[in-house]
Amino acid sequence: MSQSCDLPGMSVPRSRFPAPDNDLELPADAGEQRAVLGGGCFWCTEAVYLALDGVTAVTSGYAGGSADTANYDAVCTGTTDHAEVIEVRYDPARTSYGELLRIFFSVAHDPTQLNRQGNDRGTQYRSSVFYENEDQKRVAEAYIRKLDEAGVYEAPVVTTLEPLDAFYPAEDYHQNFAARNPFQPYVMAAAAPKVEKLRDQFGDRLKPEFNDDQA
Template sequence: MISSLFGGSSLRISPKDFPAPAEDAPLAARPGRALAVLAGGCFWCTEAVYLELDGVLSVVSGYSGGTAETADYKSVCTGRTEHAEVIQIEYDPSRLSFGALLKIFFAVAHDPTQLDRQGNDVGTQYRSAIFYADAEQKRIAEAYIRQLDAAQVFSSKIVTRLEPLEEFFEAEAYHQNYAALNPGQGYIQAVAMPKVEKLRKYFGDQLKG
């Protein structure tokens, strides 16, 4: 089965053949800064993927979906705070589109067909979600999900939630740049690095020099 070749995900095609979004925002005429907030399981892993992508200026791990009172790791890990572990990606919209970020999100960063979990990480805090900042981000994300489902790119239906971005809460300092600072940690080697290696293998031309 093809999916067994690509990190155990439900992807039915090679990541190199993953379709780009048919609807996307055009690249900006001049360099600038834009933000995207994505939830794809443990933020250590998604952060590690996006830090390598050319056009990404910074990645901050944090929490969205709940309130400030419980936006801390211990509380979020209970699965009862409504938060998701997220990353806030700051990128240059003259070099990367929002749709290009979503392509990596679906093709590499996580499995969007797993409901309220990623592998052995179980709970709503590990849900697949796009926290859209405006109507354009929502429109692009909705259209892309419809496109991928219609093309049956995955063996199961995409369960990614679209949630309005109310607030982003930065996670504790020890979570930031975690994979790079802890390369020998077992979880990083078993879960994060295969995603990074998949990015390098299939999207090497899109990485920072």
């Protein structure tokens, strides 16, 4: 992973990103739900979602390819069809799929970069929403349509919508990487600024321990 300071919509205020409404919500089914999202290096997206209130767990991993090549060395070649993704487990009574997408498109990555995020290049870094049912697909399509109609970004959103056939957890050393390695150069250059932007623009959506001035 290369160092990169690219941040999506750095000058775009939170108000420009559609808040969840009837078109951007799923039925509030009881029990824990999940979303699988790809936004470049999973160290960065994981760090963002671990800070969100209502998120109960985040696991870095791979989706879009087969089980036999779902490992870091193979995925890094860019030839396995996988994307680096995170599996976000969340409590729908405290947050929603629509809200997770709002953070995804406004803070977690730049959805206008095709097959890359900053200096990280390859199809494994593609912007992607892996849906596990038609409701998730419908909501993601609606959100992307609203972003394009509102002209939030100067370039079009290139996020792919792909059916989730399987999620493969990444190797143990990738899990919670940013929190365990806060002074690693890539984390300082790419992950930390995204968490800081999250704190600045969505402070009301954070877990208390992440909204502390000392965090």
